[in-house]
Amino acid sequence: xxxxxxxxxxxxxFWGTEKYMQEIAGVIETQVGYANGQTAAPTYExxxxxxxxxxxxxxxxxxxxKAPLSWLLGLFYRIIDPTSVNRQGGDTGRQYxxxxxxxxxxxxxxxxxxxxxxxxxxxxPLAVEALPLKNFYPAEEYHQKYLDxxxxxxxxxxxxxxxEVKKLRP
Numbered sequence: 001x002x003x004x005x006x007x008x009x010x011x012x013x014f015w016g017t018e019k020y021m022q023e024i025a026g027v028i029e030t031q032v033g034y035a036n037g038q039t040a041a042p043t044y045e046x047x048x049x050x051x052x053x054x055x056x057x058x059x060x061x062x063x064x065x066k067a068p069l070s071w072l073l074g075l076f077y078r079i080i081d082p083t084s085v086n087r088q089g090g091d092t093g094r095q096y097x098x099x100x101x102x103x104x105x106x107x108x109x110x111x112x113x114x115x116x117x118x119x120x121x122x123x124x125p126l127a128v129e130a131l132p133l134k135n136f137y138p139a140e141e142y143h144q145k146y147l148d149x150x151x152x153x154x155x156x157x158x159x160x161x162x163x164e165v166k167k168l169r170p
Contacts, residue, residue, distance in 0.1 A: 003065040004028065007072065008035055008101035008133050010055035011080045012088020016157030018058045019147040020079055023166045026067025031059040032146075033138040035101055036129075041137050047095050055097050055129075059136060069107060071170045073100065073114040079157045083124040089156025099129035101136075108132075 011017040014032040022030045034047050037054030047054045062072060080088055086097050100111050111130045119126050138144075147153050 001063065003063045004061060005064045005069065005107075006059060006061045006103060007069060007107065008057050008059055008099075008103075008136060009076050010035060010057040010097060010099035010101070010129070011076060012056070012096045012098070012156050013091050013154070014056040014058050014139065014143065015146040015153060016089075016155035016162075017056075017076075017079065018145070019155065020157050020162050020165060021058055021060050021072075021076070022145075023162055024062075024067060024072065024075060025166075025169050026063045026065075027060060027072075028063060029059075029061040030145075031138055032143050033057055033059060033136050034095075035136045036099070036131065036134045040135075044140055044143065048093070051094070054095060054137075055099055056095050056139075057099070057101065057136065067170055069110045070114055073111065075165060075168070076100075077114070077118050079161055080128070082118060082126045082128050083122055085127045090154075091156060097129065098127060099131065101129070101131055101133040103133050105132070 034054035035057035037052040039052045042052045
């Protein structure tokens, strides 16, 4: 499909970020994993305890004719604290940093413009990385669609935000 694009979003624990993103109109597919670290194919335990440098990240495949990147990013920014360093909700550590990782060099301008607009809403500097994707390794199967499998599982994203995003259209 000509309009099929991808972006990688790190927003704290990947369970809630994935659940939120998969409910957005125009999102085709999501996958949780580990991005932009120093080791190949890390496990969850390694990411949490061995300083691999990876961020818990969600691969988002979307139809850009139904969900433009700038719109998706605006929705993503609603569920993170963009000024928080290595922390979202109750999760702390470098693996919970926030970031937008792109694979298409043309997306860099859209990402940077969205962050510039977001910065105007804050007096503190933003802590959201905006970088090309260096690497991405899918997380273990039990992490994929975790909140679908475990609806009462931990989620730093408010459930009302997940319900609300279902109703939105670009």
